[in-house]
Amino acid sequence: MAFQKFCNMEQSLFTRLVRLGVPTVDLDAQGRARPGIASLYNWRYKKLGSLSHVMVHPEYKKPNAGFVFHYQLIDVQDFNGVGESELNPFFYQNLREVEYVVATFMYMRLLGYPAEKISVLITYNGQKHLIRDVIKQRCGRNQFIGTPHKVTTVDRYQGQQNDYILLSLVRTKTVGHLRDVRRLVVAMSRARLGLYVFGRVSLFSNCFELTPTFNKAEPLETPPIIEEKKEEMLETQPVESQDVKMEG
Ligand SMILES: Nc1ncnc2c1ncn2[C@@H]1O[C@H](COP(=O)(O)OP(=O)(O)OP(=O)(O)O)[C@@H](O)[C@H]1O
Numbered sequence: 001m002a003f004q005k006f007c008n009m010e011q012s013l014f015t016r017l018v019r020l021g022v023p024t025v026d027l028d029a030q031g032r033a034r035p036g037i038a039s040l041y042n043w044r045y046k047k048l049g050s051l052s053h054v055m056v057h058p059e060y061k062k063p064n065a066g067f068v069f070h071y072q073l074i075d076v077q078d079f080n081g082v083g084e085s086e087l088n089p090f091f092y093q094n095l096r097e098v099e100y101v102v103a104t105f106m107y108m109r110l111l112g113y114p115a116e117k118i119s120v121l122i123t124y125n126g127q128k129h130l131i132r133d134v135i136k137q138r139c140g141r142n143q144f145i146g147t148p149h150k151v152t153t154v155d156r157y158q159g160q161q162n163d164y165i166l167l168s169l170v171r172t173k174t175v176g177h178l179r180d181v182r183r184l185v186v187a188m189s190r191a192r193l194g195l196y197v198f199g200r201v202s203l204f205s206n207c208f209e210l211t212p213t214f215n216k217a218e219p220l221e222t223p224p225i226i227e228e229k230k231e232e233m234l235e236t237q238p239v240e241s242q243d244v245k246m247e248g
Helices: 002-006 013-019 095-111 125-140 181-188 201-205 208-214
Strands: 071-075 118-122 150-153 162-168 191-199 225-227
Touching (some): 095 125, 095 162, 191 201
16 A cells, blocks of 8 residues: 555556646547436536537437436435444445345336346445345346346446446445545446436535535536435345356
8 A cells, every 4th residue: 555655556647647748638528428417527527518419319318217317316324223334354335235226226127127238336345246146146047137237346347338327335434435536437427328326325425525426516406315214124135245156
């Protein structure tokens, strides 16, 4: 870690080139996401608009079946008094978020969303293994449900995209490495048509660095927050995280 800091290895190649005086051109239009989803991260750029096709093409104009919004922040509370857990150092898991993500994936499949159009992104490896295990048990053996295109970490998904992204933020005590705005932007910018984010809203929306995304100023673009009802969930039996077979 000290060596990493000493050598500035956290710095991207792009930043290095800028600091060396290489001329740059700023990206001023994105062509991936619905403009509403792009508003979650366009504040990171000088002036990022959208190409016309994401405003006029029919697939960008349709609503997402079964959802009221294209982007939703879903507040996930503790499960039996537990939010995040850390079995081993940095191996974070959040059982209730697993339940929410898997249930939403199954709901989308029942509505007819193609499995390959849905990716599940997670900010920690521990949670990734748990979600893969639960999906394998509950969905993989059911030919009508199947498995998402990918279940992987935000960092590994850099440069990729999918129509629908289910994102699990895992942490409930401290914000953790999502405080790095570069990671936040990667997480928020992978979806083309639908982005559903599961996390502890009070924690992330109170983090100063993340407020442009979590507390959007414009009323029309404010991400709706779904507060969960305080009902007991069924007990679940997560399987051991070691026997993971899925790729990603
Ligand atoms: N000029 C364009 N016309 C139509 N679609 C475009 C155009 N430019 C980009 N896109 C679409 O936008 C999406 C993102 O493009 P691309 O992967 O080149 O961007 P990127 O900056 O490498 O993305 P990131 O680094 O965020 O993963 C792709 O789906 C691509 O098809």
